[in-house]
Amino acid sequence: MSARQYARDLGMGARFAVTGGREGWVRTALTAVGVGMGVALLLLTTALPGVVSARHAVEEARADYTFAVHPLPKGDDTLLLADTGTWWRTKSVRGRLLEPEGPKAPLPPGVDRFPAKGEMLVSPALGELLASGDAQLLRERLPYRITGTIGAKGLLGPRELVYYAGAEGLKPKAGGARTERLRTFGDPQPDTAQADPVLLMMVLVVFVVLLMPVAVFIAAAVRFGGERRDRRLAALRLVGADGRTTRRIAAGEALAGSLIGLVVGAGLFLAGRRIAGSVTVMGESFYPAYLDPSPLLALLVALAVPACAVLVTLLAMRGVVIEPLGVVRTAVPARRRLWWRLLLPLAGLALLYPMFGQGHSGGDFNQYLVIAGVLLFLIGVTALLPWLVERAVARLDPGPLSWHLAVRRLQLSSGTAARTVNGVAVAVAGAIALQMLFAGVQGQYEKNTGKDPSRAQLEIALSDHSRVGPAAAAIARTKGVRASVGLATASLGEKPRDADAALDVIVGDCASLRELAHLPSCRDGDTFALAGPEYGTEFDRASRDAVLRPGHDAYIDPGYADVQGLSVPVAVPEHLRWATARGDSLMPRANGLLVTPAALPKAAEPALSGEVFVRMDQALPDVQEYVRNTAARVDPVADIMAVTPTETSARYTSLRTGMLIGASCVLMLIGASLLVSQLEQLRERRKLLSALVAFGTRRRTLGLSVLWQSALPITLGLLLAAAVGMGLGAVLLRMSAAEVTVVWPDVLALTGVGAGVVLAVTLLTLPPLLRMTRPDGLRTE
Amino acid sequence: MCSVLAMSIGHTLLGLLESGPRHGYDLKRAFDDTFGHDRPLAYGQVYATMSRLLRNGLVEVDGIEAGDGPDRKRYAITDAGITDVERWLASPEKPEDYLRSTLYTKVVLALLTHRDAADVLDTQRSEHLRTMRVLTDRKRRGDLADQLICDHALFHLEADLRWLELTAARLDRLRTEVVA
């Protein structure tokens, strides 16, 4: 067979794809759109590393940390900067106060001049938001005149909310919002550390889990309209094409469809990129320019997709003999065997097993083994599902008529049924595994803050202790605030310099101190000792004994070798009263001396940093905004934190966010393909359905039967997905040396989403079903 | 209608003899059973035919039983007779010339006289169907031979009707051609 012959057959198939009449055209269009959606998603994935690195570059360039123990000396090239980032409802606003100390002070990226005091530069999105009138409360908080815009070089995305405001009198390393003196922007310690092996593994798994269903989807899209295609090929056999030729023609058709799909995919991707700038996904926005597929990966997609299309077509035609007078499916397909199907996940396990426990010791995972192992697990789902469906439906007994019809249909073509839900099953299995992995390692990326969010919902660190009283009072008067508690803290040592033991001194009136500890009686001038519940070791006790010697002095803000402290002596009373910490203390880590204002030496005041704890009526809309506005008014450099019981590592959070975005895209895609193939099946059976209606079959019976036909395989698919997903999740957790636990509500939720997709698709097919079963359907005879 | 009027009785009788010698009366009975549903063969015709066949050397007298009357002769087929049957079966029948059938005349006349030719067709179809129903009914009750012979007639009648259907479909064209 000459190459020319090959080319001619392929070309003929390609011509059929685009000129095969309305039917051929519809089929090609379906395939092209399906493949196109898959390709667009693949291109997006190949662009993701670029997006991540571009965003990372901006983050590094605008980093404003110093990590220095001593503030830099003031110079004509230094800048004072305070991190006054805030929140607008659920959106984070990056905010900085800038105070240049000389003409050579560094400008942040995207900014060409410093705003004067009372002025600010805003990102376009923030400008829009402030101008919209919807954000009146935010405007009150940022009462600066807008004099310019921040350029794209200084923003992570077009929807990012950022402002730089001019300020005067900032004090580095004071209390309140982080305030630094900078000589330059940019990360002083660029990220050279080895990536966390567990995070790396999770990234790999997320990619595999999201791309696998896309592959399944593309494979399904290539098979759209296959039955019609087979009939056309039979007609070609009749006029003399041999079996091999028909195969090549089919391959040509698939090739053409997938090539058009590539173009459609590129188009969809470009169109998506255009609108990408105006959407915010889970709080993140992206510059379209960042969405640049890496050329090598894009090339890989461009080659792999058509190759897969041809391969899938040839594989699908393996069980089909195209005879001149029609299509013969190899009569009784061999019963599906279990052993090699089971082998796949077992092989996956074998690949992953050696890496058990490696997440612990900072060890590293072999990327290829991780990818291969996870892939094998998930392919195991697609291989096991047809076997499972076949076995299960073979045992089902016919019950009511709609059920009977569905069961019989599944028995006759369990492969088709399994294929249609394969994508959903793989996606759900992957998502369950990921979910388990995330939940399991969450502990490693979450710090327990020990704080009780029911006692206080906001914690405001003030730049100056002297503002504690007025700030607490102002906030107490704010709408929606139930209580505000002002406290000031400093450190306490047993010696003026180079103290060996360090405790806290906490200053507040009696009412405020009672938020921390049970005080039997209290008057201004009293002092109490407090042993923090978390400080119960021998060492802690010795430290307390060393500092809190009744009748002796302790020293507030002791100095150390290289740090000048105030070292203000404070007398520990002869009869030191011990207070017991409240279980729900506002400062669970407080440990040392509780001092009422009159008992504090005046000289110690500058060493204090002040905090206000706020309890509010959370049912009131925008209550947080009111409090933030009050705080910004009394102290523009205040730092406001929402109290959460846990804090999560930012990288971990962004990975989890990425997974959720990806999983929803994938499930939607799969839903679309499911819809197409179901409509196609209905169209194939149009005449039969009309005949059944002629007999007087109730449409409800037909509708229910269609529902059972998807519900049965999807139930089996989801059961299998849950089992394999949990198995894979357990393996991954063992690899990251985390405890294996199953979060059942999450498993149920994910399978529920999968079931929901199938149910929605089935409901969408009902109107066409009803239309098709109108008696007019018989007329075509 | 179902009889075999057009067939050659001589060849048929010869064919019946091929399975073995028979008396003249046996021959008549065998013929009637197989072919002569409507009109039994007259014995005189058997006698006359056998005489002609004897003369031509296609049959011979196998034996004469004692007794009176001409039907005592037993006939057997000769080799020449077998050859003759073979030749007859092997030669095709000349298709009849249907062009000048009455039906055609009626249709054309109806057109020429501006009568509704479709009526002629429908009436004729109805009449054909009446006959065909009788045949179908007989076929249903009869044996294999009945079925074969009735089918033969049914197919011919159906052919007439097909021609009628086609003519009906072409009536418009026919009208313009004939009337013009």
Next chain:
Amino acid sequence: MTPPDGSLLVARDLRKSYGPTAALDGAAFSVHPGEVVAVMGPSGSGKSTLLHCLAGIVRPDSGSITYAGRELTTLSDSERSALRRGEFGFVFQFGQLVPELTCVENVALPLRLNGTPRKEAERAALTWMERLEVDDLRRKRPGEVSGGQGQRVAVARALVTGPRVVFADEPTGALDSLNGERVMELLTDAARSTDAAVVLVTHEARVAAWSDREIVVRDGRSRDMERSA
């Protein structure tokens, strides 16, 4: 034209258009219990539309259809469905057997639509299959049987509910002469023995010859040959 007394299904002056084309333009019809009526006519003459109207599958634009004293045209869709389930049987050109059901399940289907339990329905189906000489196919799927056998299964399915009218739309159209004959013989015998009326749409005279009477449809109008002759 007034139909004779004792007619089971009578239609008068039926009109039905699909878009601008009139499929029926004043057609009439009647059939007695136990009578086989052939509906003849060229393709596109409105034969099938007439059958669909008579069977209550399609509602005519105007005209009346009376079945056993009930006016069909005023019944709701679900009432007509119930009537088709209970009183009518159907045979189509290409069997239209449900491919995933076995033959006996296909035959039992109309009974099950009426709520007969499965075992009982299949027992009844089997006696009909015996009668149509296809009982040996009971476990086979329609894809595994020949066209003639499939059509006999379809006839069994049409008769299993003991319908009072059987509608057959070109029931032999896809069969060779021998199988066509056999299907017609079995269908008409069975219908006559149960006193069911048969409405037989065909364009073949040899098939129509199994009827008792024919009507001709031409350009949407019907002509009853027996009574107009």
